[in-house]
Amino acid sequence: MSEAKRKLRIALVGVGFGAEFAPIYNAHPDVEWVALSDSNTEKLAAAGARFGIERSYPGLEAVLADPDVDAVHLVTPIPLHAEQAIRVLEAGKHCACTVPMATSFADIRRIIAAQRKSGKNYMMMETAAYTREFLMVEDHYLRGDFGTISFARGSHMQDMEGWPDYWMGLPPHHYMTHAIAPVLKLLGERVAKVHCFGSGRLPEERQRRYGNPFPVETAIFRLANSPVAVEVTRSLFQTVRPYSEAFSIYGDKLGFEWQQIEEEDPLIFSMPQAAFSRGRKIHHEIVTPPDRQDLLPPEIAPFTKRSVFSDGKHLSFVQGGGHSGSHPHLVHEFVRSTVEGRSPAIDVVTAANWTAPGIAAHESAMQDGAAVEIPDFSI
Numbered sequence: 598m599s600e601a602k603r604k605l606r607i608a609l610v611g612v613g614f615g616a617e618f619a620p621i622y623n624a625h626p627d628v629e630w631v632a633l634s635d636s637n638t639e640k641l642a643a644a645g646a647r648f649g650i651e652r653s654y655p656g657l658e659a660v661l662a663d664p665d666v667d668a669v670h671l672v673t674p675i676p677l678h679a680e681q682a683i684r685v686l687e688a689g690k691h692c693a694c695t696v697p698m699a700t701s702f703a704d705i706r707r708i709i710a711a712q713r714k715s716g717k718n719y720m721m722m723e724t725a726a727y728t729r730e731f732l733m734v735e736d737h738y739l740r741g742d743f744g745t746i747s748f749a750r751g752s753h754m755q756d757m758e759g760w761p762d763y764w765m766g767l768p769p770h771h772y773m774t775h776a777i778a779p780v781l782k783l784l785g786e787r788v789a790k791v792h793c794f795g796s797g798r799l800p801e802e803r804q805r806r807y808g809n810p811f812p813v814e815t816a817i818f819r820l821a822n823s824p825v826a827v828e829v830t831r832s833l834f835q836t837v838r839p840y841s842e843a844f845s846i847y848g849d850k851l852g853f854e855w856q857q858i859e860e861e862d863p864l865i866f867s868m869p870q871a872a873f874s875r876g877r878k879i880h881h882e883i884v885t886p887p888d889r890q891d892l893l894p895p896e897i898a899p900f901t902k903r904s905v906f907s908d909g910k911h912l913s914f915v916q917g918g919g920h921s922g923s924h925p926h927l928v929h930e931f932v933r934s935t936v937e938g939r940s941p942a943i944d945v946v947t948a949a950n951w952t953a954p955g956i957a958a959h960e961s962a963m964q965d966g967a968a969v970e971i972p973d974f975s976i
């Protein structure tokens with residue numbers, strides 16, 4: 598049977614946050630089996646028992662050595678993403694990778710080269726591109742409801758105190774894809790240049806690992822072929838604010854603003870187009886974004902709702918509220934693109950376009966706001 602026709606055999610590597618994807622792959626009609634892998638044997642056994650998955654590998658090495666594995670979904674620590682994605686592609690397997698794709702331009706280029714050489718799929722599993730809020734805004738945008746877009750803003754604020762050690766001192770914009778991806782996906786654009794300032798000061802000891810002095814970074818991005826500028830702020834430490842992964846976008850007919858607190862609903866702003874004197878009244882409406890189970894096969898559609906998971910206790914899941922129903926959409930796109938033998942929606946160049954702005958922004962912050970250009974990774 599040709600690869601394009603047969604069901605997928607997939608290994609999920611890293612069963613912290615990654616475990617949340619196990620039952621979705623397990624239920625997907627185009628997946629023959631899902632196996633779990635983690636270098637931590639206790640976590641591996643617990644995840645297998647929790648989801649009733651028997652097939653397991655003690656680490657990535659064992660996964661890559663098994664010719665029965667068609668595809669690998671990496672949900673491992675940030676500093677491992679680039680090297681592991683390259684190894685997966687070089688082993689002739691399709692690769693899904695959690696965000697960010699990489700933390701240097703050089704590694705982004707190496708992943709693109711490995712994907713092109715292997716001809717296998719690479720997809721960055723960006724949850725922010727499939728939230729209920731994003732899917733609703735995308736519908737408005739595609740209908741032309743916004744009119745002409747004039748400005749957009751993203752922010753990802755999360756207190757990472759007490760998280761695994763690789764987060765400690767991480768340059769904030771090295772993990773900012775959630776805040777910029779929705780805007781770039783809507784506008785179909787890439788970033789050309791950035792100015793960014795670091796804000797606040799990390800304690801000396803926390804600066805050592807990455808040479809980053811900033812707990813917060815705030816950037817303004819110039820897009821390649823659009824007059825719209827995008828402002829993005831990212832905080833990791835020393836900033837008292839509840840978790841929020843947000844984007845807002847404004848046109849001359851409609852505006853969308855993410856909720857202040859994750860548990861609330863977002864706002865849509867509109868304007869009467871009738872004649873006016875001065876000071877037009879702008880209406881606001883609090884909207885509940887629809888749950889888009891209609892876009893999914895019935896076997897995995899219920900996974901847009903947090904309640905279907907057996908506990909959902911992992912902090913990434915709890916704080917992200919299940920990342921607003923995005924997980925089954927990501928799984929479906931990765932699986933279907935692979936089975937159909939087409940490029941995934943967040944392919945290697947799109948992943949580069951959504952990851953590189955954060956790398957450039959941190960570089961700008963280290964140069965006190967100097968302009969840093971972002972290469973066109975499609976050429």
Ligand SMILES: NC(=O)c1ccc[n+]([C@@H]2O[C@H](COP(=O)([O-])OP(=O)(O)OC[C@H]3O[C@@H](n4cnc5c(N)ncnc54)[C@H](O)[C@@H]3O)[C@@H](O)[C@H]2O)c1
Nearest residue numbers: 611613614635636637656657672673674675695696724913
């Ligand atoms: N919204 C999102 O898309 C989102 C949310 C949370 C986390 N993430 C990403 O997911 C990653 C994982 O998050 P987490 O909170 O589960 O992190 P974590 O550090 O708690 O878990 C990572 C797991 O990977 C395992 N691991 C490490 N090296 C391995 C190897 N070589 N082979 C097999 N397993 C290995 C570890 O034992 C651990 O269980 C993060 O680093 C982040 O990049 C994305």
